[in-house]
Amino acid sequence: MIVQDVINCLENFAPTSYAEDFDNVGLLVGNTQENVTGILVTLDTTEAVIDEAIATNCNLIISFHPIVFKGLKKITGQSYVERVVIKAIQNNIAIFAIHTALDNAFHGVNDMICEKLNLTNRKILIPQSGTIKKLTTYAPHAEAATIREALFTAGAGSIGNYDHCSFNMEGIGTFRGGETSNPTKGKKMEIHSEPETKISVTFPKHLESQILEALFSTHSYEEVAYEIVNIDNTNQHIGMGMIGSLDKPMTESDFFNYLKVEMETNTIRHSAFLNKPIQKIAVLGGSGSFAISAAKRAGADIFITADLKYHDFFQAENNIILADIGHYESEQFTKNLLVAFLNKKITNFAPALPVGRLILSKTSTNPVKYY
Secondary structure, rough: OEHHHHHHHHHOOOOHOOOOOOOOOOOOOOOOOOOOOOEEEEEEEHHHHHHHHHHHOOEEEEOOOOOOOOOOOOOOOOOOHHHEEEEEEEHOEEEEHHHHHOOOOOOHHHHHHHHHHEEEEEEEEEEEEEEEEEEEEEEEEHHHHHHHHHHHHHOOOOOOEOOOOEEEEEEEEEOOOOOOOEEEEEOOOOOOOOOOEEEEEEEEEHHHHHHHHHHHHHEHHHHOOOOOOEEEEEEEEEEEEEEEEEEEEEEEEHHHHHHHOOOOOOOOEEEOOOOOOEEEEEEEEEOOOHHHHHHHHHOOOOEEEOOOHHHHHHHHHHHHHHHOHHHHHOOOOHHHHHHHHHHHHHHHHOOOOOOOOEEEOOOOOOOOOOO
């Protein structure tokens, strides 16, 4: 198995196309064609994690947070980021970061929090928009069906439970070449005129390269005319945060004790209790102050997140409880999620990773201490 095999597996789970624009996801260090000797899964890539990878003979680190977030103008070892990159390169260790791609995945970070809290009726809190694209092209009528099927096979034509392929004789046109044009592969003709069929398909944006490859490999024209446009939509299965419900309501004090146990934290910063039962719960792992309004609109009794500032708590306005359980604490089970996923999928690779070479990091990377 090579690094690219593992990347392909992760892309099927949480496509990096759906990561936030500000993020830095994907392969940060290393060669996609390197044979994998072992995989170490971690929340953060610190120097201690690199040492753990060396000790366990793992040359691929799957990290939730990207060690390289902002651009590096020099790599001299003066910062912990630079030292991590240097040590990884020196020891031929690849680093892949998944971060907000997994935040936005339906069965990602926030679903894991819901799982820990046994929430039902889970829905995305802030659905992502612009996740669907539309391809329009023309092809000779005789080969249009073949092209359409190739596009279907590549993943086009079906979004959710709906068929999104248009294939009909409306708008038939003709292609007319110039004196030196070669419209058909392998053929040279001075003038070419034949009926064309318009083909329009929609597809998830992360499949764009596969869709175009299918189009080019089946279309007979050397220069294929096509248009791709973004469709304004909100995707109910991709997005930030999640909201769900407890089977039975709990008192505020009982729920906070439950939250401490399930999320393995002893400290919760929160807004004032409202003396109301808690049942509908919104969650967002990591820094989530931007989602307070969404949690309120969704009618949540409590919003569980991290990194809330002093003034953020004023937004509770006596109609929701805001609970900050800590950044690390809210995301700490993410590495377990990744290991569980890879354990199920990795056996499909040939040659497979040797038994026992998928390792959950034992290094604690929480930089925050409590006195």
